[in-house]
Amino acid sequence: MRFKPSGEEVTAADVEVERRVTEVLADRTPGIPVIGEESAAEGPLPARCWLLDPIDGTMNFTRGSPGYALSLAYMEEGSPLLGVVHAPALRRRWSTGAAAARRTHLPTGAEALSRAVVGLTGTGHGIPQNARLIGRLYDKAYRIRVQGAMSLDLVGVTEGWLDACVCLRPKPWDVAAGTALVRERGGAVLGAAGREFTPDSPVLVAGAPPLAHDLIAVWESTVV
Numbered sequence: 001m002r003f004k005p006s007g008e009e010v011t012a013a014d015v016e017v018e019r020r021v022t023e024v025l026a027d028r029t030p031g032i033p034v035i036g037e038e039s040a041a042e043g044p045l046p047a048r049c050w051l052l053d054p055i056d057g058t059m060n061f062t063r064g065s066p067g068y069a070l071s072l073a074y075m076e077e078g079s080p081l082l083g084v085v086h087a088p089a090l091r092r093r094w095s096t097g098a099a100a101a102r103r104t105h106l107p108t109g110a111e112a113l114s115r116a117v118v119g120l121t122g123t124g125h126g127i128p129q130n131a132r133l134i135g136r137l138y139d140k141a142y143r144i145r146v147q148g149a150m151s152l153d154l155v156g157v158t159e160g161w162l163d164a165c166v167c168l169r170p171k172p173w174d175v176a177a178g179t180a181l182v183r184e185r186g187g188a189v190l191g192a193a194g195r196e197f198t199p200d201s202p203v204l205v206a207g208a209p210p211l212a213h214d215l216i217a218v219w220e221s222t223v224v
Contacts, residue, residue, distance in 0.1 A: 009058045014038050017054035017070065025050050037173045045172065045199060049075050053173040057149030066090050071151040073176035078198055083177030085151045094155050096180050105186045106208055107160030110142065113214045117143045119153035122168030130168060132222040140218060154178025157206050158185050164207025164215055172199040179206070188212040
């Protein structure tokens with residue numbers, strides 16, 4: 001195992017899963033590049049690409065927690081059009097298209113932040129704004145869940161485990177597939193200033209539109 005400059009863990013499994021999935025995609029869609037977390041270079045995304053996080057929640061994976069997943073999305077012009085999140089330890093898989101045939105809206109949940117269960121990921125450490133956000137969410141939300149995988153938090157919004165989620169400093173491969181799932185079910189996925197989320201936003205909030213806008217307002221209140 002090695003560590004990125006950010007302190008994130010990288011295991012042999014991350015590298016191997018990315019290699020295998022990339023090989024399959026390159027064979028089946030040769031004209032579409034694969035941007036994987038472990039091999040991505042800095043810079044803007046291509047107009048069309050696959051975005052792959054081989055193990056979202058590597059820290060959970062290395063500690064034996066089942067809360068990790070493969071996240072894969074097809075992107076065009078910065079928007080995810082297809083997405084799949086596969087959680088092998090949970091024996092669950094969620095994808096656009098198949099689930100939409102059963103439900104095209106988010107589960108009925110809390111309408112007010114004071115009654116909402118909110119997922120929070122990307123908190124890191126040593127960042128004063130994160131500490132301020134956690135404090136304000138504890139004051140305003142009914143409950144907070146810190147589970148350590150952005151893709152699964154977004155799935156949680158579509159499944160009703162969570163009423164909304166906040167992802168801090170998301171990388172596009174962390175959230176693209178989950179974003180496609182939430183939007184397919186009529187949920188809002190917002191970035192800074194309450195605009196539609198784009199890969200360059202420092203924050204992502206997902207949920208029913210009123211909750212999502214309330215949570216963005218809370219995040220904005222922590223910016224100094």
